[in-house]
Amino acid sequence: NAGVTQTPKFQVLKTGQSMTLQCAQDMNHEYMSWYRQDPGMGLRLIHYSVGAGITDQGEVPNGYNVSRSTTEDFPLRLLSAAPSQTSVYFCASSSGQGSQPQHFGDGTRLSIL
C-alpha cells in the first residue's frame, strides 16, 4: 500500500528559484490538501482540492500555486522561493466523506537559502 507519496523528501533552493513538490495518492480519494508545518505553529493549510479540476485557498496560500488535473496527483508549486517558505510540507488525502480521517505523506523538508 503506497498511500500518499511525496517527492522529493529533501530540497534546498536559492531565493528566487521555483520548484514543484509532488504528491500522489493511490486510494482514489477526492479530497487532497497541502499543509506546512513550522515549529510552534502546528499545521497550516496552504491549498486544498475537493476533486479533479477544483482547487481552493487555505489560510496561507500566498507564494504557492496548485492544480488538480487528475484524482491521483496534487502538485504544489513555489513560484519564487523565499526564506520564509523554509518549512516541512505535508500532503494529505481523504475520501469524500467528512467522517474519514486524512492520510498524510511523510513530508518534504524544504530549505530556502
Place this chain on the structure above:
Amino acid sequence: AQSVAQPEDQVNVAEGNPLTVKCTYSVSGNPYLFWYVQYPNRGLQFLLKYITGDNLVKGSYGFEAEFNKSQTSFHLKKPSALVSDSALYFCAVRDISADRGSTLGRLYFGRGTQLTVWP
C-alpha cells in the same frame, strides 16, 4: 470561527502512569474530532476519531478519547504510558456545516503537544 486549542505544549509522564493530552475546540456546527500522532521525520498518523454516539472512543495503540460537548473538549488518554508513546500529538476538528456546501469541510489542527514518557 473554527479553532482547536491544545493548552499544553509539552506533557511529561513516567512510564506506566496514565497520560492525558488536552484538546478543546470551537465550531459553529457539529464537530467531527480527530487525534493524530507524529513521530520524528514522519507524517501524521491517524489515532482515533469521534463522529457520533458513545462519548468514549477507542483507537490505536491503547489510546482513547472522551468527547465532552458541554466543555467542548476531546482529551486523549491512555491508562498506562509507554516510552514508545513519546511523540507529537495533534488534535483536529472538522466542521460539518462546511465550506461552500461541501460535505467534506476543512480540517483545523491544534498546534500540537509534545508527549515525553520517561522510563
